Amino acid sequence: MAAKLYLGTARYSSWSMRGWLMVHLAGLVAEEVFVPLAGGNSPAVKAVSPSGTVPYLEHEGARVWESLAIAEYCAEINPALWPEDRIARAHARAIASEMHAGFRNLRIAMPMNLGRDYAGLGQTPESLADVARIEAIWTETRESFGASGPYLFGATFNAADAMFAPIVARFITFAPPLGETTKAYCAAVRAHPLVAKWYDLAAKEPVSWQLEKYETLA
Ligand SMILES: N[C@@H](CCC(=O)N[C@@H](CS)C(=O)NCC(=O)O)C(=O)O
CATH class of the missing domain: 1.20.1050.10 (Glutathione S-transferase Yfyf (Class Pi); Chain A, domain 2)
Structure with missing residues (x-):
């Protein structure tokens, strides 16, 4: 199974940011699949992740959801986490x-x-x-x-x-x-x-991924 890291909209997805940081700190190589969030219960996220949430990591047979579990998995590979x-x-x-x-x-x-x-x-x-x-x-x-x-x-x-x-x-x-x-x-x-x-990844995301409810707080 090719390694894959499923993530949500970088601009909004705090849990994805955590999972992505862990994977990069561990030096894992994984295809990064960004799934635009719909603001909760996104069908596109449900379609790829067992828990219906991101981040979700598939790596060498391991299937890991929950950012803290991803942290522990990454720390097994790089204990300096x-x-x-x-x-x-x-x-x-x-x-x-x-x-x-x-x-x-x-x-x-x-x-x-x-x-x-x-x-x-x-x-x-x-x-x-x-x-x-x-x-x-x-x-x-x-x-x-x-x-x-x-x-x-x-x-x-x-x-x-x-x-x-x-x-x-x-x-x-x-x-x-x-x-x-x-x-x-x-x-x-x-x-x-x-x-x-x-932050750079977030800045490069399509404007069409932005959600009004998060862009109109002011
Ligand atoms: N406890 C989970 C929380 C993950 C979570 O809630 N992720 C949000 C995005 S930040 C999500 O996937 N929400 C589902 C959705 O928006 O459809 C973790 O630590 O990974």
């Missing part, structure tokens, strides 16, 4: 899992859109509580494990950074009030070559 130290690795898995399971209010109030400036929008008490928790996670992680570089665990952009990269994208688009540590981390993530490449 998680920190080498056991305690740091436990922390990385905990925050990646918290990201995977949570921050629903932020995700609803500030949907990912890589092509718009929605500065000031989406600030509800609930979304701002999520922002505060994310800032606390990033600050604690950087203070405990990040001394060697600009990412959560220092010099290496790893699976935990990949899980939070779409949050960085939301912070850039919606510009909620953020502390200096958060702003510096966001700048480092946005400048990472793989994150920059994903």
